[in-house]
Amino acid sequence: MIDDMLRTPGAVRDAERWTAHNYHPLPVVISSAEGAWLTDVDGRRYLDFLAGYSALNFGHRHPQLIAAAHAQLNRLTLTSRAFVHDQFADFCRELAELCGKDLVLPMNTGAEAVETGIKVARKWGYQVKGVPAGQANIVVAEGNFHGRTTTIVSFSTDEDARADFGPYTPGFTVVPYGDLDALTAAIDENTVAVLLEPIQGEQGVVVPPAGYLPGVRRVCTERNVLFIADEIQSGLGRTGATFACDDEGVTPDMYLLGKALGGGIVPVSAVAADADVLGVLKPGQHGSTFGGNPLACAVAVEVVRLLATGEFQRRSAELGARLHAGLTALIGKGLVAVRGRGLWAGLDIDPALMTGREACERLAERGVLAKDTHGSTIRLAPPLVVTEEEIDHAVAQLAAVLAG
Missing domain, CATH: 3.40.640.10 (Type I PLP-dependent aspartate aminotransferase-like (Major domain))
Incomplete structure:
Protein backbone atom coordinates (compact mmCIF):
# COMPACT_ATOMS: atom_id res chain seq x y z
CA MET A 1 0.00 0.00 0.00
CA ILE A 2 1.34 3.41 -0.90
CA ASP A 3 1.67 5.79 2.04
CA ASP A 4 -1.44 7.97 2.28
CA MET A 5 0.81 10.99 2.72
CA LEU A 6 1.78 10.45 -0.91
CA ARG A 7 -1.61 9.66 -2.42
CA THR A 8 -4.72 10.95 -0.69
CA PRO A 9 -3.60 14.52 0.13
CA GLY A 10 -2.04 14.87 -3.31
CA ALA A 11 -5.22 13.78 -5.06
CA VAL A 12 -7.25 16.20 -2.94
CA ARG A 13 -4.87 19.05 -3.79
CA ASP A 14 -5.09 18.23 -7.50
CA ALA A 15 -8.88 18.25 -7.36
CA GLU A 16 -8.85 21.64 -5.65
CA ARG A 17 -6.31 22.98 -8.13
CA TRP A 18 -8.29 22.09 -11.27
CA THR A 19 -11.91 22.33 -10.11
CA ALA A 20 -14.20 25.27 -9.40
CA HIS A 21 -14.77 25.31 -5.64
CA ASN A 22 -18.52 24.77 -5.65
CA TYR A 23 -18.14 21.79 -3.28
CA HIS A 24 -16.21 21.23 -0.06
CA PRO A 25 -15.72 17.46 -0.01
CA LEU A 26 -14.27 15.44 2.83
CA PRO A 27 -10.58 14.62 2.24
CA VAL A 28 -11.32 11.08 1.04
CA VAL A 29 -10.41 9.89 -2.48
CA ILE A 30 -12.51 6.91 -3.53
CA SER A 31 -11.24 4.45 -6.11
CA SER A 32 -13.68 1.52 -5.91
CA ALA A 33 -16.90 0.44 -4.26
CA GLU A 34 -19.28 -2.46 -3.83
CA GLY A 35 -22.53 -2.77 -1.92
CA ALA A 36 -22.43 -0.45 1.08
CA TRP A 37 -18.63 -0.12 1.10
CA LEU A 38 -16.16 2.29 -0.52
CA THR A 39 -12.40 1.87 -0.84
CA ASP A 40 -9.98 4.80 -1.16
CA VAL A 41 -6.76 5.06 -3.15
CA ASP A 42 -4.81 3.77 -0.17
CA GLY A 43 -6.96 0.68 0.28
CA ARG A 44 -8.86 1.91 3.32
CA ARG A 45 -12.53 0.90 3.43
CA TYR A 46 -15.44 3.12 4.45
CA LEU A 47 -19.07 2.35 5.18
CA ASP A 48 -21.17 4.57 2.91
CA PHE A 49 -23.89 6.25 4.94
CA LEU A 50 -24.69 8.89 2.33
CA ALA A 51 -25.45 6.73 -0.74
CA GLY A 52 -25.04 9.62 -3.15
CA TYR A 53 -27.93 11.54 -1.57
CA SER A 54 -30.14 8.48 -2.33
CA ALA A 55 -28.77 8.00 -5.85
CA LEU A 56 -27.26 4.71 -4.61
CA ASN A 57 -30.32 3.23 -2.92
CA PHE A 58 -29.38 -0.21 -4.30
CA GLY A 59 -25.75 0.07 -3.28
CA HIS A 60 -22.64 0.38 -5.38
CA ARG A 61 -22.47 -1.80 -8.48
CA HIS A 62 -25.62 -3.83 -7.86
CA PRO A 63 -25.09 -6.98 -10.00
CA GLN A 64 -28.47 -6.83 -11.76
CA LEU A 65 -28.01 -3.17 -12.66
CA ILE A 66 -24.40 -3.58 -13.77
CA ALA A 67 -25.41 -6.53 -15.98
CA ALA A 68 -28.14 -4.46 -17.62
CA ALA A 69 -25.70 -1.62 -18.27
CA HIS A 70 -23.07 -3.93 -19.75
CA ALA A 71 -25.58 -5.62 -22.03
CA GLN A 72 -26.87 -2.30 -23.29
CA LEU A 73 -23.38 -0.83 -23.77
CA ASN A 74 -22.69 -3.65 -26.19
CA ARG A 75 -25.75 -2.84 -28.30
CA THR A 309 -40.67 -6.97 -5.69
CA GLY A 310 -41.13 -4.86 -2.54
CA GLU A 311 -37.93 -6.28 -1.06
CA PHE A 312 -36.10 -2.97 -0.78
CA GLN A 313 -39.05 -1.14 0.69
CA ARG A 314 -39.31 -3.84 3.40
CA ARG A 315 -35.58 -3.67 4.09
CA SER A 316 -35.75 0.09 4.46
CA ALA A 317 -38.66 -0.09 6.88
CA GLU A 318 -37.21 -2.89 9.01
CA LEU A 319 -33.60 -1.75 9.06
CA GLY A 320 -34.73 1.85 9.40
CA ALA A 321 -36.44 0.98 12.66
CA ARG A 322 -33.16 -0.44 13.92
CA LEU A 323 -31.22 2.64 12.78
CA HIS A 324 -33.63 5.07 14.42
CA ALA A 325 -33.70 3.10 17.66
CA GLY A 326 -29.92 3.26 17.85
CA LEU A 327 -29.81 6.95 17.05
CA THR A 328 -32.61 7.87 19.45
CA ALA A 329 -30.64 6.22 22.26
CA LEU A 330 -27.95 8.88 21.68
CA ILE A 331 -30.29 11.81 22.38
CA GLY A 332 -28.88 13.51 25.47
CA LYS A 333 -25.51 11.89 24.77
CA GLY A 334 -24.43 14.38 22.16
CA LEU A 335 -27.51 14.37 19.95
CA VAL A 336 -30.23 16.94 20.45
CA ALA A 337 -32.79 15.50 18.00
CA VAL A 338 -33.29 12.70 15.48
CA ARG A 339 -35.70 12.91 12.54
CA GLY A 340 -36.53 10.84 9.52
CA ARG A 341 -38.19 7.71 8.24
CA GLY A 342 -36.91 4.39 6.96
CA LEU A 343 -33.19 4.38 6.19
CA TRP A 344 -33.02 8.16 6.26
CA ALA A 345 -32.16 10.27 9.29
CA GLY A 346 -31.31 13.84 10.15
CA LEU A 347 -29.33 14.31 13.37
CA ASP A 348 -28.90 17.55 15.29
CA ILE A 349 -25.65 17.50 17.25
CA ASP A 350 -25.25 19.60 20.36
CA PRO A 351 -23.53 22.67 18.85
CA ALA A 352 -21.44 23.02 22.00
CA LEU A 353 -19.72 19.75 21.06
CA MET A 354 -18.92 20.26 17.37
CA THR A 355 -20.24 21.29 14.00
CA GLY A 356 -21.76 18.85 11.55
CA ARG A 357 -18.65 19.13 9.41
CA GLU A 358 -16.41 18.22 12.34
CA ALA A 359 -18.64 15.25 13.15
CA CYS A 360 -18.43 13.99 9.55
CA GLU A 361 -14.65 14.39 9.52
CA ARG A 362 -14.36 12.38 12.74
CA LEU A 363 -16.73 9.73 11.42
CA ALA A 364 -14.60 9.46 8.27
CA GLU A 365 -11.55 8.86 10.46
CA ARG A 366 -13.52 5.95 11.93
CA GLY A 367 -14.46 4.60 8.50
CA VAL A 368 -18.02 5.91 8.12
CA LEU A 369 -18.95 8.51 5.50
CA ALA A 370 -21.86 10.94 6.03
CA LYS A 371 -22.69 14.53 5.10
CA ASP A 372 -23.36 17.64 7.12
CA THR A 373 -25.88 20.38 6.41
CA HIS A 374 -26.90 23.61 8.14
CA GLY A 375 -24.45 23.93 11.01
CA SER A 376 -24.60 21.03 13.44
CA THR A 377 -26.91 18.76 11.45
CA ILE A 378 -25.76 15.63 9.64
CA ARG A 379 -27.68 13.29 7.37
CA LEU A 380 -27.51 9.51 7.24
CA ALA A 381 -28.81 7.62 4.21
CA PRO A 382 -27.15 4.22 3.84
CA PRO A 383 -27.83 2.08 0.77
CA LEU A 384 -30.85 -0.18 1.19
CA VAL A 385 -28.52 -3.20 0.93
CA VAL A 386 -26.92 -2.31 4.29
CA THR A 387 -27.01 -5.02 6.97
CA GLU A 388 -28.01 -4.97 10.64
CA GLU A 389 -24.37 -5.38 11.62
CA GLU A 390 -23.31 -2.45 9.46
CA ILE A 391 -26.02 -0.24 10.94
CA ASP A 392 -24.92 -1.15 14.47
CA HIS A 393 -21.31 -0.47 13.53
CA ALA A 394 -22.11 2.99 12.13
CA VAL A 395 -24.17 3.92 15.21
CA ALA A 396 -21.33 2.75 17.45
CA GLN A 397 -18.85 4.93 15.57
CA LEU A 398 -21.17 7.92 15.91
CA ALA A 399 -21.50 7.27 19.64
CA ALA A 400 -17.72 7.21 19.93
CA VAL A 401 -17.42 10.50 18.04
CA LEU A 402 -19.99 12.15 20.30
CA ALA A 403 -18.26 10.81 23.40
CA GLY A 404 -15.05 12.48 22.27
Whole structure:
Protein backbone atom coordinates (compact mmCIF):
# COMPACT_ATOMS: atom_id res chain seq x y z
CA MET A 1 0.00 0.00 0.00
CA ILE A 2 1.34 3.41 -0.90
CA ASP A 3 1.67 5.79 2.04
CA ASP A 4 -1.44 7.97 2.28
CA MET A 5 0.81 10.99 2.72
CA LEU A 6 1.78 10.45 -0.91
CA ARG A 7 -1.61 9.66 -2.42
CA THR A 8 -4.72 10.95 -0.69
CA PRO A 9 -3.60 14.52 0.13
CA GLY A 10 -2.04 14.87 -3.31
CA ALA A 11 -5.22 13.78 -5.06
CA VAL A 12 -7.25 16.20 -2.94
CA ARG A 13 -4.87 19.05 -3.79
CA ASP A 14 -5.09 18.23 -7.50
CA ALA A 15 -8.88 18.25 -7.36
CA GLU A 16 -8.85 21.64 -5.65
CA ARG A 17 -6.31 22.98 -8.13
CA TRP A 18 -8.29 22.09 -11.27
CA THR A 19 -11.91 22.33 -10.11
CA ALA A 20 -14.20 25.27 -9.40
CA HIS A 21 -14.77 25.31 -5.64
CA ASN A 22 -18.52 24.77 -5.65
CA TYR A 23 -18.14 21.79 -3.28
CA HIS A 24 -16.21 21.23 -0.06
CA PRO A 25 -15.72 17.46 -0.01
CA LEU A 26 -14.27 15.44 2.83
CA PRO A 27 -10.58 14.62 2.24
CA VAL A 28 -11.32 11.08 1.04
CA VAL A 29 -10.41 9.89 -2.48
CA ILE A 30 -12.51 6.91 -3.53
CA SER A 31 -11.24 4.45 -6.11
CA SER A 32 -13.68 1.52 -5.91
CA ALA A 33 -16.90 0.44 -4.26
CA GLU A 34 -19.28 -2.46 -3.83
CA GLY A 35 -22.53 -2.77 -1.92
CA ALA A 36 -22.43 -0.45 1.08
CA TRP A 37 -18.63 -0.12 1.10
CA LEU A 38 -16.16 2.29 -0.52
CA THR A 39 -12.40 1.87 -0.84
CA ASP A 40 -9.98 4.80 -1.16
CA VAL A 41 -6.76 5.06 -3.15
CA ASP A 42 -4.81 3.77 -0.17
CA GLY A 43 -6.96 0.68 0.28
CA ARG A 44 -8.86 1.91 3.32
CA ARG A 45 -12.53 0.90 3.43
CA TYR A 46 -15.44 3.12 4.45
CA LEU A 47 -19.07 2.35 5.18
CA ASP A 48 -21.17 4.57 2.91
CA PHE A 49 -23.89 6.25 4.94
CA LEU A 50 -24.69 8.89 2.33
CA ALA A 51 -25.45 6.73 -0.74
CA GLY A 52 -25.04 9.62 -3.15
CA TYR A 53 -27.93 11.54 -1.57
CA SER A 54 -30.14 8.48 -2.33
CA ALA A 55 -28.77 8.00 -5.85
CA LEU A 56 -27.26 4.71 -4.61
CA ASN A 57 -30.32 3.23 -2.92
CA PHE A 58 -29.38 -0.21 -4.30
CA GLY A 59 -25.75 0.07 -3.28
CA HIS A 60 -22.64 0.38 -5.38
CA ARG A 61 -22.47 -1.80 -8.48
CA HIS A 62 -25.62 -3.83 -7.86
CA PRO A 63 -25.09 -6.98 -10.00
CA GLN A 64 -28.47 -6.83 -11.76
CA LEU A 65 -28.01 -3.17 -12.66
CA ILE A 66 -24.40 -3.58 -13.77
CA ALA A 67 -25.41 -6.53 -15.98
CA ALA A 68 -28.14 -4.46 -17.62
CA ALA A 69 -25.70 -1.62 -18.27
CA HIS A 70 -23.07 -3.93 -19.75
CA ALA A 71 -25.58 -5.62 -22.03
CA GLN A 72 -26.87 -2.30 -23.29
CA LEU A 73 -23.38 -0.83 -23.77
CA ASN A 74 -22.69 -3.65 -26.19
CA ARG A 75 -25.75 -2.84 -28.30
CA LEU A 76 -26.89 0.80 -28.28
CA THR A 77 -26.32 3.83 -26.05
CA LEU A 78 -27.95 6.87 -27.66
CA THR A 79 -30.41 7.63 -30.42
CA SER A 80 -32.03 10.91 -29.23
CA ARG A 81 -35.81 11.11 -29.13
CA ALA A 82 -35.84 11.60 -32.90
CA PHE A 83 -36.29 7.80 -33.02
CA VAL A 84 -37.79 5.13 -30.78
CA HIS A 85 -35.46 2.53 -29.29
CA ASP A 86 -36.31 -0.92 -27.94
CA GLN A 87 -35.83 -0.08 -24.23
CA PHE A 88 -38.04 3.00 -24.16
CA ALA A 89 -41.55 1.56 -24.01
CA ASP A 90 -40.71 -1.01 -21.33
CA PHE A 91 -39.20 1.63 -19.05
CA CYS A 92 -42.03 4.13 -19.47
CA ARG A 93 -44.76 1.51 -19.07
CA GLU A 94 -43.25 -0.15 -16.01
CA LEU A 95 -42.46 3.13 -14.27
CA ALA A 96 -45.96 4.44 -15.01
CA GLU A 97 -47.41 1.27 -13.48
CA LEU A 98 -45.18 1.61 -10.41
CA CYS A 99 -46.42 5.18 -9.97
CA GLY A 100 -50.04 4.40 -10.79
CA LYS A 101 -50.00 7.04 -13.53
CA ASP A 102 -50.83 7.10 -17.25
CA LEU A 103 -47.67 8.65 -18.65
CA VAL A 104 -43.96 9.15 -18.02
CA LEU A 105 -41.65 11.82 -19.39
CA PRO A 106 -37.98 10.75 -19.02
CA MET A 107 -35.25 13.31 -18.42
CA ASN A 108 -31.73 13.15 -16.94
CA THR A 109 -31.21 15.04 -13.70
CA GLY A 110 -33.47 15.83 -10.77
CA ALA A 111 -33.34 19.53 -11.58
CA GLU A 112 -34.52 18.76 -15.13
CA ALA A 113 -37.45 16.84 -13.69
CA VAL A 114 -38.37 19.80 -11.48
CA GLU A 115 -38.08 22.24 -14.38
CA THR A 116 -40.25 19.92 -16.45
CA GLY A 117 -42.84 19.75 -13.68
CA ILE A 118 -42.94 23.54 -13.44
CA LYS A 119 -43.40 23.93 -17.20
CA VAL A 120 -46.11 21.26 -17.37
CA ALA A 121 -47.98 22.79 -14.41
CA ARG A 122 -47.96 26.23 -16.01
CA LYS A 123 -49.11 24.90 -19.37
CA TRP A 124 -51.85 22.88 -17.66
CA GLY A 125 -52.90 26.03 -15.80
CA TYR A 126 -53.27 28.02 -18.99
CA GLN A 127 -54.81 25.34 -21.20
CA VAL A 128 -56.93 23.39 -18.72
CA LYS A 129 -57.63 25.55 -15.68
CA GLY A 130 -57.95 28.77 -17.66
CA VAL A 131 -55.43 30.96 -15.83
CA PRO A 132 -54.79 34.22 -17.72
CA ALA A 133 -51.61 34.23 -19.80
CA GLY A 134 -48.46 34.98 -17.81
CA GLN A 135 -50.25 34.90 -14.41
CA ALA A 136 -49.63 31.32 -13.24
CA ASN A 137 -48.13 30.91 -9.78
CA ILE A 138 -46.86 27.91 -7.83
CA VAL A 139 -46.81 27.58 -4.04
CA VAL A 140 -43.57 26.20 -2.57
CA ALA A 141 -42.15 25.70 0.93
CA GLU A 142 -39.45 27.36 2.98
CA GLY A 143 -36.37 25.19 3.38
CA ASN A 144 -36.97 23.55 0.01
CA PHE A 145 -34.27 22.02 -2.14
CA HIS A 146 -35.36 21.20 -5.67
CA GLY A 147 -32.11 21.85 -7.56
CA ARG A 148 -29.84 24.70 -8.58
CA THR A 149 -31.07 26.07 -11.91
CA THR A 150 -31.82 29.78 -12.15
CA THR A 151 -35.57 29.23 -11.91
CA ILE A 152 -35.30 26.81 -8.99
CA VAL A 153 -32.98 28.97 -6.89
CA SER A 154 -35.41 31.84 -7.49
CA PHE A 155 -37.71 30.28 -4.88
CA SER A 156 -35.00 28.87 -2.59
CA THR A 157 -34.71 30.24 0.95
CA ASP A 158 -31.08 29.11 1.22
CA GLU A 159 -29.01 32.25 0.63
CA ASP A 160 -25.90 30.21 -0.27
CA ALA A 161 -27.85 28.68 -3.14
CA ARG A 162 -29.65 31.89 -4.12
CA ALA A 163 -27.46 34.95 -3.50
CA ASP A 164 -25.98 36.75 -6.52
CA PHE A 165 -27.78 34.62 -9.11
CA GLY A 166 -30.55 37.11 -9.89
CA PRO A 167 -32.55 38.45 -11.57
CA TYR A 168 -34.94 35.79 -10.31
CA THR A 169 -37.79 34.05 -12.03
CA PRO A 170 -41.22 35.23 -10.81
CA GLY A 171 -44.30 33.10 -10.28
CA PHE A 172 -43.65 31.45 -6.91
CA THR A 173 -45.10 31.98 -3.43
CA VAL A 174 -43.09 30.66 -0.48
CA VAL A 175 -44.87 29.49 2.69
CA PRO A 176 -43.60 27.78 5.88
CA TYR A 177 -43.14 24.02 5.47
CA GLY A 178 -45.69 22.01 7.39
CA ASP A 179 -48.11 24.93 7.82
CA LEU A 180 -51.32 23.89 6.07
CA ASP A 181 -53.16 27.10 6.94
CA ALA A 182 -50.43 29.25 5.36
CA LEU A 183 -50.37 27.07 2.27
CA THR A 184 -54.15 27.23 1.91
CA ALA A 185 -54.13 31.03 2.29
CA ALA A 186 -51.45 31.36 -0.40
CA ILE A 187 -53.53 29.62 -3.07
CA ASP A 188 -55.45 32.01 -5.32
CA GLU A 189 -57.34 31.76 -8.59
CA ASN A 190 -54.06 31.80 -10.56
CA THR A 191 -52.32 29.06 -8.57
CA VAL A 192 -51.57 26.09 -10.80
CA ALA A 193 -49.60 23.86 -8.43
CA VAL A 194 -48.22 23.19 -4.99
CA LEU A 195 -44.66 21.85 -5.23
CA LEU A 196 -43.33 20.10 -2.13
CA GLU A 197 -40.84 17.52 -0.90
CA PRO A 198 -42.81 15.00 1.20
CA ILE A 199 -39.74 14.98 3.46
CA GLN A 200 -37.19 17.78 3.12
CA GLY A 201 -33.82 16.12 2.60
CA GLU A 202 -31.30 18.93 2.24
CA GLN A 203 -32.92 20.81 5.11
CA GLY A 204 -31.97 17.95 7.44
CA VAL A 205 -34.49 15.16 6.73
CA VAL A 206 -37.42 17.21 8.04
CA VAL A 207 -40.68 15.23 8.30
CA PRO A 208 -43.85 17.36 8.18
CA PRO A 209 -46.51 17.12 10.91
CA ALA A 210 -48.95 14.21 10.76
CA GLY A 211 -51.89 15.08 8.53
CA TYR A 212 -50.03 17.76 6.58
CA LEU A 213 -49.65 15.88 3.29
CA PRO A 214 -53.24 14.57 3.34
CA GLY A 215 -54.31 18.14 4.01
CA VAL A 216 -52.31 19.40 1.04
CA ARG A 217 -53.91 16.72 -1.13
CA ARG A 218 -57.40 17.73 0.02
CA VAL A 219 -56.83 21.46 -0.51
CA CYS A 220 -55.32 20.93 -3.96
CA THR A 221 -58.32 18.86 -5.01
CA GLU A 222 -60.78 21.41 -3.64
CA ARG A 223 -59.06 24.36 -5.31
CA ASN A 224 -58.26 22.65 -8.65
CA VAL A 225 -54.50 22.87 -8.13
CA LEU A 226 -51.91 20.22 -9.02
CA PHE A 227 -50.06 18.58 -6.13
CA ILE A 228 -46.49 17.97 -7.31
CA ALA A 229 -44.41 15.70 -5.07
CA ASP A 230 -40.64 16.02 -5.43
CA GLU A 231 -39.65 12.45 -4.55
CA ILE A 232 -36.19 12.74 -6.06
CA GLN A 233 -34.49 11.99 -2.72
CA SER A 234 -37.36 10.56 -0.70
CA GLY A 235 -38.75 8.16 -3.28
CA LEU A 236 -37.91 4.71 -4.62
CA GLY A 237 -37.65 2.86 -1.32
CA ARG A 238 -35.77 5.31 0.85
CA THR A 239 -38.46 5.79 3.52
CA GLY A 240 -39.70 2.20 3.75
CA ALA A 241 -42.32 2.64 1.01
CA THR A 242 -42.05 3.08 -2.74
CA PHE A 243 -42.75 6.79 -2.27
CA ALA A 244 -42.70 8.92 0.88
CA CYS A 245 -46.24 10.00 -0.02
CA ASP A 246 -47.33 6.37 0.44
CA ASP A 247 -46.49 6.60 4.13
CA GLU A 248 -49.23 9.22 4.46
CA GLY A 249 -51.72 7.51 2.14
CA VAL A 250 -51.41 10.33 -0.36
CA THR A 251 -51.25 10.22 -4.17
CA PRO A 252 -49.99 13.43 -5.82
CA ASP A 253 -50.98 14.53 -9.30
CA MET A 254 -47.36 14.45 -10.40
CA TYR A 255 -44.25 12.61 -9.20
CA LEU A 256 -40.80 14.05 -9.81
CA LEU A 257 -38.24 11.24 -9.69
CA GLY A 258 -34.49 10.94 -10.12
CA LYS A 259 -31.34 9.91 -8.23
CA ALA A 260 -32.01 6.23 -7.41
CA LEU A 261 -33.81 5.80 -10.73
CA GLY A 262 -30.39 5.65 -12.40
CA GLY A 263 -29.18 2.85 -10.15
CA GLY A 264 -25.99 4.74 -9.30
CA ILE A 265 -24.80 4.19 -12.88
CA VAL A 266 -26.27 6.88 -15.10
CA PRO A 267 -28.30 10.05 -14.42
CA VAL A 268 -31.98 9.30 -14.97
CA SER A 269 -35.00 11.34 -13.95
CA ALA A 270 -38.65 11.30 -14.86
CA VAL A 271 -41.98 13.02 -14.43
CA ALA A 272 -44.99 10.75 -13.96
CA ALA A 273 -48.60 11.99 -14.18
CA ASP A 274 -51.92 11.18 -15.79
CA ALA A 275 -52.75 12.01 -19.40
CA ASP A 276 -54.88 15.02 -18.49
CA VAL A 277 -51.73 16.63 -17.05
CA LEU A 278 -48.73 15.44 -19.07
CA GLY A 279 -50.88 15.31 -22.17
CA VAL A 280 -50.72 19.11 -22.48
CA LEU A 281 -47.25 18.77 -24.04
CA LYS A 282 -47.05 18.49 -27.80
CA PRO A 283 -44.05 17.72 -30.06
CA GLY A 284 -41.42 20.44 -30.04
CA GLN A 285 -42.59 22.04 -26.78
CA HIS A 286 -40.19 20.29 -24.40
CA GLY A 287 -37.38 17.78 -24.70
CA SER A 288 -33.86 16.60 -23.94
CA THR A 289 -31.16 15.09 -26.16
CA PHE A 290 -30.20 12.44 -23.61
CA GLY A 291 -33.56 12.09 -21.85
CA GLY A 292 -34.81 8.51 -22.12
CA ASN A 293 -31.70 7.28 -23.93
CA PRO A 294 -31.24 3.49 -24.38
CA LEU A 295 -28.58 3.07 -21.71
CA ALA A 296 -30.57 5.06 -19.17
CA CYS A 297 -33.77 3.13 -19.89
CA ALA A 298 -32.03 -0.24 -19.73
CA VAL A 299 -30.70 0.52 -16.25
CA ALA A 300 -33.80 2.31 -14.99
CA VAL A 301 -36.20 -0.44 -16.00
CA GLU A 302 -34.15 -2.84 -13.86
CA VAL A 303 -34.43 -0.37 -10.97
CA VAL A 304 -38.21 -0.40 -11.38
CA ARG A 305 -38.20 -4.19 -11.40
CA LEU A 306 -36.16 -4.31 -8.20
CA LEU A 307 -38.72 -2.03 -6.56
CA ALA A 308 -41.65 -4.03 -7.93
CA THR A 309 -40.67 -6.97 -5.69
CA GLY A 310 -41.13 -4.86 -2.54
CA GLU A 311 -37.93 -6.28 -1.06
CA PHE A 312 -36.10 -2.97 -0.78
CA GLN A 313 -39.05 -1.14 0.69
CA ARG A 314 -39.31 -3.84 3.40
CA ARG A 315 -35.58 -3.67 4.09
CA SER A 316 -35.75 0.09 4.46
CA ALA A 317 -38.66 -0.09 6.88
CA GLU A 318 -37.21 -2.89 9.01
CA LEU A 319 -33.60 -1.75 9.06
CA GLY A 320 -34.73 1.85 9.40
CA ALA A 321 -36.44 0.98 12.66
CA ARG A 322 -33.16 -0.44 13.92
CA LEU A 323 -31.22 2.64 12.78
CA HIS A 324 -33.63 5.07 14.42
CA ALA A 325 -33.70 3.10 17.66
CA GLY A 326 -29.92 3.26 17.85
CA LEU A 327 -29.81 6.95 17.05
CA THR A 328 -32.61 7.87 19.45
CA ALA A 329 -30.64 6.22 22.26
CA LEU A 330 -27.95 8.88 21.68
CA ILE A 331 -30.29 11.81 22.38
CA GLY A 332 -28.88 13.51 25.47
CA LYS A 333 -25.51 11.89 24.77
CA GLY A 334 -24.43 14.38 22.16
CA LEU A 335 -27.51 14.37 19.95
CA VAL A 336 -30.23 16.94 20.45
CA ALA A 337 -32.79 15.50 18.00
CA VAL A 338 -33.29 12.70 15.48
CA ARG A 339 -35.70 12.91 12.54
CA GLY A 340 -36.53 10.84 9.52
CA ARG A 341 -38.19 7.71 8.24
CA GLY A 342 -36.91 4.39 6.96
CA LEU A 343 -33.19 4.38 6.19
CA TRP A 344 -33.02 8.16 6.26
CA ALA A 345 -32.16 10.27 9.29
CA GLY A 346 -31.31 13.84 10.15
CA LEU A 347 -29.33 14.31 13.37
CA ASP A 348 -28.90 17.55 15.29
CA ILE A 349 -25.65 17.50 17.25
CA ASP A 350 -25.25 19.60 20.36
CA PRO A 351 -23.53 22.67 18.85
CA ALA A 352 -21.44 23.02 22.00
CA LEU A 353 -19.72 19.75 21.06
CA MET A 354 -18.92 20.26 17.37
CA THR A 355 -20.24 21.29 14.00
CA GLY A 356 -21.76 18.85 11.55
CA ARG A 357 -18.65 19.13 9.41
CA GLU A 358 -16.41 18.22 12.34
CA ALA A 359 -18.64 15.25 13.15
CA CYS A 360 -18.43 13.99 9.55
CA GLU A 361 -14.65 14.39 9.52
CA ARG A 362 -14.36 12.38 12.74
CA LEU A 363 -16.73 9.73 11.42
CA ALA A 364 -14.60 9.46 8.27
CA GLU A 365 -11.55 8.86 10.46
CA ARG A 366 -13.52 5.95 11.93
CA GLY A 367 -14.46 4.60 8.50
CA VAL A 368 -18.02 5.91 8.12
CA LEU A 369 -18.95 8.51 5.50
CA ALA A 370 -21.86 10.94 6.03
CA LYS A 371 -22.69 14.53 5.10
CA ASP A 372 -23.36 17.64 7.12
CA THR A 373 -25.88 20.38 6.41
CA HIS A 374 -26.90 23.61 8.14
CA GLY A 375 -24.45 23.93 11.01
CA SER A 376 -24.60 21.03 13.44
CA THR A 377 -26.91 18.76 11.45
CA ILE A 378 -25.76 15.63 9.64
CA ARG A 379 -27.68 13.29 7.37
CA LEU A 380 -27.51 9.51 7.24
CA ALA A 381 -28.81 7.62 4.21
CA PRO A 382 -27.15 4.22 3.84
CA PRO A 383 -27.83 2.08 0.77
CA LEU A 384 -30.85 -0.18 1.19
CA VAL A 385 -28.52 -3.20 0.93
CA VAL A 386 -26.92 -2.31 4.29
CA THR A 387 -27.01 -5.02 6.97
CA GLU A 388 -28.01 -4.97 10.64
CA GLU A 389 -24.37 -5.38 11.62
CA GLU A 390 -23.31 -2.45 9.46
CA ILE A 391 -26.02 -0.24 10.94
CA ASP A 392 -24.92 -1.15 14.47
CA HIS A 393 -21.31 -0.47 13.53
CA ALA A 394 -22.11 2.99 12.13
CA VAL A 395 -24.17 3.92 15.21
CA ALA A 396 -21.33 2.75 17.45
CA GLN A 397 -18.85 4.93 15.57
CA LEU A 398 -21.17 7.92 15.91
CA ALA A 399 -21.50 7.27 19.64
CA ALA A 400 -17.72 7.21 19.93
CA VAL A 401 -17.42 10.50 18.04
CA LEU A 402 -19.99 12.15 20.30
CA ALA A 403 -18.26 10.81 23.40
CA GLY A 404 -15.05 12.48 22.27
